[in-house]
Amino acid sequence: MRSLIDILDLSVEELDGLIQTALAIIDDPARFSQCCRGKQLAALFFEPSTRTRLSFESAMLALGGQVLSVTGAGGSSVSKGESIADTAKVVSCYADIIAMRHPQEGAALVAAENASIPVINAGDGGHCHPTQTLADLLTIYREKGRFTGLTVGICGDLKYGRTVHSLIGAMSRYEGTRFVLISPPELAVPDYVRAALRESGIPFSETASLEESLPGLDLLYMTRIQRERFDDLALYEALKDSYVLNEEKMKAAKADMCVLHPLPRVNEISVAVDKDPRACYFRQAFNGKIMRMALILKLLSEKEERRDSRRYVHHLHCKNARCISRTEQELPQAFYAVPGEGIFRCRYCDQEG
Ligand code: NCD
DSSP: OOOSSSGGSSHHHHHHHHHHHHHHHHHHHHHHHHTTOOOEEEEESSOOOHHHHHHHHHHHHHHHOEEEEESSSGGGGGGGOOHHHHHHHHHHOOOOOOEEEEEEBBBHHHHHHOOHHHHEEEEETTBOOHHHHHHHHHHHHHSSSSSSSOOEEESTTTTTTTHHHHHHHHHTSSSTTTEEEOOOOOOOOOOHHHHHHHHOOEEEEEEHHHHGGGGGGSSSEEEOGGGGSSSSSSHHHHTTTSOOOOOOTTTOTTTTEEEESSSSSSSOOOGGGGGGBBBOEEEEEEEHHHHHHHHHHHHHHHOOOOOOOOOOOOOOOOOTBBGGTTTTTOOOOOOEEETTTEEEEEEOOOBBB
16 A cells, blocks of 8 residues: 655656656546546545645546545544544545645654555645645646756745645756745745755755846746744734736746746736746646546555655654644654754654754
């Protein structure tokens, strides 16, 4: 049984395979319309979602399968204090595969370790969002025809934007990628993301200026400032309008630059930009459904579990208030050593212990 918790759980070859399946689905959807007959997807969404939940459900239905849904903690026993582990064990009795979104970092990993069916991380707090990255990758492939040699600008909330963390992980594996990380200093990428970039030797720069960055970019990935993750709402108010991409700014961009956005958009891209052929975000939302179809097919057909080769120490305590290890009943603390950094990071949320 195979789950998808982090985008790095998939090798580059496997990503290529998913893209080939997605292209085949686009080419002839009828060929896939009965592939999941008799199978059920449980969509457990303990945080708001439009695209991700509906695209998972629509993906399963398009494969001939069925869907069971939980939306919001208030509609499930999680509101009675049920642990993620127990929820995962119980849902394993009713469904064949789980897609789970949860506000706590590491929640999907805990679910995967307790479920007897595949678990897909549909977003764990501000940590990861691997299936959005699958949508992003199919979009990049269909728009640019390649993954190599791209200068990728990522703009907005790089601290709490889980889609950003997963996209950086994925694109870091392709030859010639360079990142331009554009954010206010308060919303820069978390340490563990910066450390991973340094470790893999990927060129990257950090800046607050979208205008100065634009002319050099092949891709611009805009993101929303994640209001719900701020402890200090005054800081959110101060930062919420940091970036607005408009027609005037687009004049400075390359003629073939792609604008991506995981959506929802608040105000960071002017509606007038939508008609620019370089605006790819609505096509990206379509691609999300197709890649989720490809992923469901893959996970339901695999028996092999992913082997975790890391070694853990258990004597530390996670300081991250949003980490699942702070609330889940009797979950052992577990930290891995980071070579060259001389520190330990939590296996659930990757924050320093
Ligand atoms: C993103 C998410 O939930 O992280 N949305 C999505 O899944 N398409 C981005 C966001 O909420 O800003």
